[in-house]
Amino acid sequence: MKSNRIPAIMLKEANHILRDPRTLLIVVLMPIVQLIMFGYAMNMEIRNLRMAVFDYSHTPTSRELVNDFSASGKFQVSYPNLPEDSINQLFFSRKYEAVLLIPKGFAEELNRLKKTDVQLLIDASDPNAATLIRSYCTSVIGRYNQLEKYSPIDVRTNILYNPDMRSAYFFVPGLIAMILVMVSALLTSIAITREKELGTLEQILVSPIRSHEIVIGKVLPYIILALLDALFILTVGMTLFGVPFRGSFPLFLGFTLLYVLAALSLGLLVSTVAQTQQVAMMMALTMTMLPTIMLSGFIFPIASMPKLLQLFTYIVPAKYYLQIIRGIMLKGNNLTQLLQPMLALIIMTVVMLAVAVKRFSLRLK
Amino acid sequence: MPDNSKSLMIQTTDLTKRFGRFTAVDKLNLSIEKGEIFGFLGANGAGKTTAIRMLCGLLKPTSGTAVVADCDITHQSEQLKTRIGYMSQRFALYEDLTVKENVLFYSGIYQVETSRALSVAEELLSEMGIDLGSKALTSSLPLGFKQRLALTCSLLHDPRLLFLDEPTSGVDPQARRAFWNVINRLAEKGKTVIVTTHFMDEAEYCHRVVIMQEGKAIALGEPAVLKNEHSVPNMQQLFLKLVS
Numbered sequence: 316m317k318s319n320r321i322p323a324i325m326l327k328e329a330n331h332i333l334r335d336p337r338t339l340l341i342v343v344l345m346p347i348v349q350l351i352m353f354g355y356a357m358n359m360e361i362r363n364l365r366m367a368v369f370d371y372s373h374t375p376t377s378r379e380l381v382n383d384f385s386a387s388g389k390f391q392v393s394y395p396n397l398p399e400d401s402i403n404q405l406f407f408s409r410k411y412e413a414v415l416l417i418p419k420g421f422a423e424e425l426n427r428l429k430k431t432d433v434q435l436l437i438d439a440s441d442p443n444a445a446t447l448i449r450s451y452c453t454s455v456i457g458r459y460n461q462l463e464k465y466s467p468i469d470v471r472t473n474i475l476y477n478p479d480m481r482s483a484y485f486f487v488p489g490l491i492a493m494i495l496v497m498v499s500a501l502l503t504s505i506a507i508t509r510e511k512e513l514g515t516l517e518q519i520l521v522s523p524i525r526s527h528e529i530v531i532g533k534v535l536p537y538i539i540l541a542l543l544d545a546l547f548i549l550t551v552g553m554t555l556f557g558v559p560f561r562g563s564f565p566l567f568l569g570f571t572l573l574y575v576l577a578a579l580s581l582g583l584l585v586s587t588v589a590q591t592q593q594v595a596m597m598m599a600l601t602m603t604m605l606p607t608i609m610l611s612g613f614i615f616p617i618a619s620m621p622k623l624l625q626l627f628t629y630i631v632p633a634k635y636y637l638q639i640i641r642g643i644m645l646k647g648n649n650l651t652q653l654l655q656p657m658l659a660l661i662i663m664t665v666v667m668l669a670v671a672v673k674r675f676s677l678r679l680k
Numbered sequence: 681m682p683d684n685s686k687s688l689m690i691q692t693t694d695l696t697k698r699f700g701r702f703t704a705v706d707k708l709n710l711s712i713e714k715g716e717i718f719g720f721l722g723a724n725g726a727g728k729t730t731a732i733r734m735l736c737g738l739l740k741p742t743s744g745t746a747v748v749a750d751c752d753i754t755h756q757s758e759q760l761k762t763r764i765g766y767m768s769q770r771f772a773l774y775e776d777l778t779v780k781e782n783v784l785f786y787s788g789i790y791q792v793e794t795s796r797a798l799s800v801a802e803e804l805l806s807e808m809g810i811d812l813g814s815k816a817l818t819s820s821l822p823l824g825f826k827q828r829l830a831l832t833c834s835l836l837h838d839p840r841l842l843f844l845d846e847p848t849s850g851v852d853p854q855a856r857r858a859f860w861n862v863i864n865r866l867a868e869k870g871k872t873v874i875v876t877t878h879f880m881d882e883a884e885y886c887h888r889v890v891i892m893q894e895g896k897a898i899a900l901g902e903p904a905v906l907k908n909e910h911s912v913p914n915m916q917q918l919f920l921k922l923v924s
Contacts, residue, residue, distance in 0.1 A: 319788055320788055323785055324785075324789070327774065327785045330781060514769075515774060517738065517772060521766040522789045523759075
């Protein structure tokens with residue numbers, strides 16, 4: 316028997332998508348807004364940090380150190396000429412982010428012992444900024460030591476795959492992961508619960524259709540939509556932020572399809588539980604957006620999480636997809652290097668899909 | 681007992697549906713003949729919709745059996761579904777599709793040839809003045825048009841049995857009248873039509889009715905006979921007398 320039920324459902328679904336401005340808003344506008352927000356607001360670099368210097372040494376050696384700070388381009392150095400006990404006031408008034416104290420015996424001790432101390436005070440009311448400031452300072456002092464041959468061990472760091480530590484390199488793959496899971500899970504779960512609400516699902520179920528025909532027909536248009544969206548974000552990310560693409564493009568497409576399938580299964584699962592669009596939306600958002608932002612390694616490194624949360628990350632599909640696309644885009648990984656996350660995604664998809672289809676066919680009765 | 685199973689469209693035996701501890705339909709026994717217009721009457725929550733959903737194969741009975749269009753509803757629901765048409769009380773149409781797109785969608789899931797589906801739709805819709813080629817979305821149609829379109833969509837595959845769940849709710853009296861004319865014509869063509877309604881005046885149009893209360897059939901027969909038995913002038917009075 317020739318089946319033209321699946322194309323009929325697909326066509327109808329495509330019409331729903333094209334006629335609903337909300338869908339297009341989610342698919343087109345959301346990625347753009349997020350790319351701009353993450354691209355320009357979440358910059359992991361800070362320039363023109365204001366640093367106050369209290370130089371009690373007053374020697375060419377100490378001035379050289381201070382010069383190194385301003386020459387690094389990160390710091391705007393000034394000498395406030397105030398008593399030392401007013402440092403708190405400097406921080407309270409938010410005039411400086413860091414204070415460098417060079418003690419009186421600095422040059423003399425350095426000459427004699429090849430070793431001395433300076434004090435660095437950092438305003439850590441913004442801990443992220445403080446961490447950055449600290450690492451900038453360490454690198455300035457490290458370079459100073461190296462040049463003046465004070466340091467016994469010469470550390471030369473070589474930063475691979477993202478030598479300029481450009482934040483775009485990590486958030487563009489992250490955004491692809493997040494938008495895809497949202498589009499796939501959110502839109503499919505809404506598309507199915509909407510039919511429950513309108514009573515049209517009942518009308519379809521009273522026809523001789525099979526549950527897999529409904530599922531495939533409804534889900535296929537969203538797969539295409541999600542893949543197009545992935546390409547859209549990738550293109551914008553590459554042109555706007557110069558993100559590299561070192562690996563194989565077909566590999567990227569294949570893995571993206573796998574990830575979309577995982578997300579769609581999640582959406583289907585949600586739609587078998589939720590009876591209304593609102594419930595489906597809430598469930599899909601909390602199950603996708605939060606874990607993808609917080610627990611996938613998108614922004615916060617998984618290694619820095621408490622052990623319990625680390626366990627949770629194993630069931631976040633985006634964790635594996637991020638390993639995969641960061642690998643493909645930034646490192647040029649090939650298939651054999653990505654088998655582990657691929658296997659994890661396949662297992663998750665199969666389990667969720669099996670449960671969803673089982674629950675979905677139960678609804679027929 | 682005479683063998684009349686050949687002319688029966690529906691036969692139920694102690695058909696029962698329970699949701700948890702609530703019994704929605706309680707041991708329903710009905711025999712409905714081919715070509716009948718049969719009405720399920722009762723207040724909201726009396727079990728009409730649940731009974732119809734079981735007969736359509738949408739719900740599995742808790743106990744009891746039913747044979748509908750020569751199919752066992754529990755074991756042959758797949759086959760059953762090709763033989764019946766169903767129109768739910770909410771006119772399950774896609775409001776963001778045009779009239780034609782709705783028709784094409786339902787012809788697709790019933791695997792009806794497009795040209796045939798369109799000619800069936802043309803015939804059923806033209807008398808209402810609904811244009812199949814119109815670009816207007818279904819959401820912009822008046823309720824009477826939507827009702828007619830929903831009916832059309834449930835008839836595309838030429839079912840021998842048609843279930844109409846509250847088909848006239850919310851529709852103005854004139855459209856209701858016109859709708860019943862269509863139902864009569866369908867019955868004349870040999871289709872069996874099952875209707876649920878809580879409009880007692882509509883019960884007069886049915887060949888036979890069952891009146892349900894709390895899941896049980898409390899009266900069954902031709903409207904004229906039932907009115908006579910209880911010596912009441914109309915179905916409204918009959919209903920009030922039986923329920924109180």
